[in-house]
Amino acid sequence: MVEIVDQTPPDRALVDKPLDVHAVGDWQATYDWFVAGKTNGELSGADLVALAEAAWWLGKIDESLDAFTRAHRIFVDVGQTADAAMAAFYLGLHTGLRGDVSKGAGWMRRCYHLLDEIPECAAHGFPLYLETAQALGRGDTDTAMASATRMHTLGRTLANTDLVAVGVLCEGKTLVALGQLDEGLALLDEAMLMVSTGEVTPFWSGAIYCHVMSVCHELTDLRRASEVTKSATQWCSPLPDANLYPGICRVHRAQVLQLHGSWDDAMTEALRAHADTVNVNSGVASDARYEVAEILRLRGDLAGAEESLRAAHELGADPQPGLALIRLAQGNTEAAASSIRTALADEHLSRSARSRLHLAQLEIAFAAGDLDTARRASAALTEAAQTHSGSGLAAAATRARGAVLLAEGKAVTALPVLRTACRQWQQLEAPYETARTRLLLAETYRGLGDDDAVALELDAAATVFERLGALPDIQRVAALRGASTAPGGLSTREIEVLRLIAAGNSNREIATALFLSERTVHRHVANVFTKLGVTSRSAATAYAFENGIVDPRRR
Structure with a gap:
């Protein structure tokens, strides 16, 4: 432990050089200098802040918190209240990010008490960053915008570029949450420009990068x-792996790699991000584990996916929609639908979070034969995507509209919509999503009787799925290749239901045979009747025999 003599040591030779090194971001040199100086026993509050920051960048969180705590004590003792408040702010921020929420909140309360004692200064601005984040978390966009604007204004008044940049960032995030995407993204670009031109200090530059990447992922x-x-x-490349920012960057890089079809690389980045941050920031570690769960789910390792998702949840991640999609893949459609309904009941969800849930709800609704829910989910996605053309959300909304039209038996109308969705995903260089759209196109062409087009779409999709190791989708391609051409635009599941109807089975008997609930069977039967234009089981049975869905010899 370094002994503290007083606030201004008589001999500044020890600290002048490390403070200069600290100013240009050579964290290891700063840390080594101060640690070597412990025999002198002469570190000021400012020296300890520099040591705390250097230790934080090097991933030495315990040492960083200890140095900030001792700096805070010195600042209080010598009456440097604003500096004491800032030390308390960083203690609250870093302690909370590490997962000790109660202790972090205690430091933040101390920060506010100190700020109440002094005239308004830059130190009053930085706690507004957390106030904005908390307000957005509970859906209170009015408070979020008020805090962000005050931060921005205070930064302009005091010529503090960190406050200006973070204020602009928070204003942009709030506008995105309000659905004003063009205006919000323009502000995020402005904050990024301040980072790229070197106007923002390293810590807040990293924070801005993290928030902008997060918004891009959400949208x-x-x-x-x-x-x-x-x-x-590139910005993170000089930083040690133990630092928080490289871990955050790896999570977002994993998300981008997954969407661009580099699943092995995405898995590597996510696992490394988890290992590097699990003792530094539980939130980042949980995001990394969620990403691992997603890749495992897409590859058909449902047990591994659920194990990883539970680990993510223990670290603080929301398990939805991943858990619902795992239940769907396990064949438990009712549990999947219930999970999504529960998740969507949260009134404080952001637009982007709600959209992700609607995407999962759509998939689950199709499996359950619940076209009404599928229509509502598709409409919600279309509304959310209206303000952000050219994004993955827009492509997903277009595909959803096509899928609903196909499920309604409107293959002719669905075809141009699904073609557009496929083109949108191709332009975004998202091979997996393009391949999934090709499967819908294959079903559409099958309904129109174009077998050559069916084969082309299935072959293209299979190539991607096999490269990625997407086993469930590979099996789906095989099922579609083996399915006979079904009139009326019936899905594979609906053909199974119709055959059992023709065999004289009741809804309860069909549910038992197909391991479905009676409610799900009722929906499938209703869809079959709608697509075939019949109103009775006897008429549906006649249709099945007349169109070769059931062997006529079974009459």
Whole structure:
């Protein structure tokens, strides 16, 4: 432990050089200098702040918190209240990020008490960063915008570029949460410009990178996400792996790699991000584990996916929609539908979070034969995507509309919509999503009787799925290749239901045979009747025999 003599040591030779080194970001040199100086026993509050920051950048969180704590004590003792408040702020921030929420909140309360004692200064601005984040977390955009604007204004008044940049960032995030995407993204670009021109100090530069990457991921804005992630990766390259920012960057890089079809690389980045941050920031570690779960789910390792998702949840991640999609893949459609309904009941969800849930709800609704829910989910996605053309969200909304039309038996109308969705995903360089769209196109062409087009789409999709190791999708391609051409636009499941109807089975008997609930069977039967234009089981049975869905010899 370094002994503290007083606030201004008589001999500044020890600290002048490390403070200069600290100013240009050579964290290891700063840390080594101060640690070597412990025999002198002469470190001021400012010296300890520099040591705390250097230790934080090097991933030495315990030493960083200890140095900030001792700096805070000195600042209080010598009456440097603003500096004491800032030390308390960083203690609250770093302690909370590490997962000790109660202790972090205690430091923040101390920060506010100290700020109450002094006239308004830059130190009053930085706690507004956390106030904005907390307000957005509970859906209170009015409070979030008020805090962000005050931070921005205070920064302009005091010529503090960190406050200006973070204020602009928070204003942009709030506008995005309000659905004003063009205006919000323009402000995020402005904050990024301040970072790229060197106007923002390293800590807040990293924070801005992290928030912008997060917004890009939430909006499925693949182009912007790729650009920002590439820039952030370059910015993080000199930093030690133990630092928080490289871990955050790796999570976002994993998300981009997954969408661009580099699943092995995405898995590597996510696992490394988890290992590097699990003792530094539980939130980042949980995001990394969630990403691992997603890749495992897509590859058909449902046990591994659920194990990883539970680990993510223990670290603080919301398990939805991943858990619902795992239940769907396990064949438990009712549990999947219930999970999504529960998740969507949260009134404080952001637009982007709600959209991700609607995407999962759509998939689950199709499996359950619940076209009404599928229509509502599709409409919600279309509304959310209206303000952000050219994004993955827009492509997903287009595909959803086509899928609903196909499920309604409107293959002719669905075809141009699904073609557009496929083109949108191709332009975004998202091979897996393109391949999934091709499967819908294959079903559409089958309904129109174009077997050559069916084969082309299935072959193209299979090539991607096999390269990625997407086993469930590979099996789906095989099922579609083996399915006979079904009239009326019936899905494979609906053909199974119709055959059992023709065999004289009741809904309860069909549910038992297909391991479905009676409610799900009722929906499938209703869809079959709608697509075939019949109103009775006997008419549906006649249709099945007349169109070769059931062997006529079974009459």
